[in-house]
Amino acid sequence: MRRLYEVHGRALxxxxxAFLGPSQAEDVLHQVFLQLLRDGGTEISSPGYLFRAVRNRxxxxxxxxxxEVALDGEAQWLESPSGSTETALALQSAxxxxxxxxxxxxxxRVWGQMTFEEVAAVIGVSPNTAASRYRYGLAxxxxxxxxxx
Amino acid sequence: xxxxxxxxxxFRPRRPGPxxxxxxxxxxxxxxxxxxxxxxxxxxxxxxxxxxxxxxxRPKAAVTLGAxxxxxxxxxxxxxxxxxxxxxxxxxxxxxxxxxxxxLAKE
Numbered sequence: 001m002r003r004l005y006e007v008h009g010r011a012l013x014x015x016x017x018a019f020l021g022p023s024q025a026e027d028v029l030h031q032v033f034l035q036l037l038r039d040g041g042t043e044i045s046s047p048g049y050l051f052r053a054v055r056n057r058x059x060x061x062x063x064x065x066x067x068e069v070a071l072d073g074e075a076q077w078l079e080s081p082s083g084s085t086e087t088a089l090a091l092q093s094a095x096x097x098x099x100x101x102x103x104x105x106x107x108x109r110v111w112g113q114m115t116f117e118e119v120a121a122v123i124g125v126s127p128n129t130a131a132s133r134y135r136y137g138l139a140x141x142x143x144x145x146x147x148x149x
Numbered sequence: 150x151x152x153x154x155x156x157x158x159x160f161r162p163r164r165p166g167p168x169x170x171x172x173x174x175x176x177x178x179x180x181x182x183x184x185x186x187x188x189x190x191x192x193x194x195x196x197x198x199x200x201x202x203x204x205x206x207r208p209k210a211a212v213t214l215g216a217x218x219x220x221x222x223x224x225x226x227x228x229x230x231x232x233x234x235x236x237x238x239x240x241x242x243x244x245x246x247x248x249x250x251x252x253l254a255k256e
Contacts, residue, residue, distance in 0.1 A: 005168060014162035026165050033168055081159040091160060110157045135150075142153045 001037050001044075008047050012054050013077060014111040018095075018104040019058040022075040024065070028057045051112060051122045055104075094144040102137030105130055182227075185220045189231055193238040 009029070016025030032053045036044075044050060080087040095103055101123075108119045120130040221228050242248055 002168065005165075009165045010162040013165040017162070029165055030168060037168075077163055079161045079163050088160065091157075106157070110154065111162050138150055138153060142150060145153065145156075 001033065004044060004047075004050065005033050008050055011107075011112045012050060014107050015051055015104065016054050016058045017077045017092075018107045019055075019062050019100065022077040024061060025058065025077070028061055029054060032057055047112075048114075048118055048122050051108065055122065090148060091145070094141055094148065097144050098137050098140055102133050102140065105133040106137045106141070109134055182220075182224055185216065185224070185231070188216060189235055192235060196238045 012029055012032075013022075013025055016028050019025070020028060032050070036053075074089065074092070076085060076088055076092070078088040078092055080091070095106070098106070104123060105119055108114050108122060109116070112119075114122070116127040116131045116134070119134075120127040123130065125133075217228070217231075220231065224231075243251070245251060
């Protein structure tokens with residue numbers, strides 16, 4: 001289980017950050033793994049199971065404390081290739097302008113390195129819908145990213 | 150669009166902090182179990198020493214509701230055996246020939 005945490009921890013944290021602020025996202029990630037450890041190392045058939053578990057818990061958490069998310073929204077959870085905090089925060093900010101359903105697909109596809117079929121299985125839509133959300137999300141992100149000054 | 154995708158992939162999510170110790174909760178539960186077992190054993194020993202005392206003078210049960218509640222929550226599976234052993238130690242012995250219940254039965 002701890003090996004899975006090492007391997008998928010970054011992508012899972014990014015996915016939780018699609019819904020929550022970074023510190024809440026990390027709490028959710030820990031809760032998911034601690035539960036799995038308490039359950040005696042539940043057999044994980046695919047990483048998709050972990051992403052679904054994080055999604056469910058993040059959405060539950062979000063319902064409970066949506067007001068706090070905004071306060072934590074600007075903490076850094078991405079690392080830019082140049083090491084620039086400013087660039088990383090700018091991209092996070094651009095991602096925040098997307099609707100949740102587009103943002104989560106982008107995170108799963110880009111940092112979860114999933115196919116549209118895998119993305120669709122995690123979020124419970126058809127692969128076509130997942131692909132469509134990705135395209136729309138990317139187009140909007142492109143506008144925001146290049147429109148920033 | 151592909152350009153943006155390539156750009157995005159150059160960013161990396163940060164590594165989450167280490168998992169908290171999953172055994173932390175178990176440790177405290179183990180401590181509670183040990184303490185409660187100690188209390189139960191002490192009660193049994195004290196009651197055993199005071200056995201010659203008449204049933205009417207017997208102290209009331211030392212296992213309180215307050216002590217049993219956390220045990221029932223944390224160790225529900227062991228509660229039955231604790232209650233059985235404790236009740237044997239602190240309840241009147243109805244089979245003892247000199248016991249008050251035996252005398253009452255004769256009347």
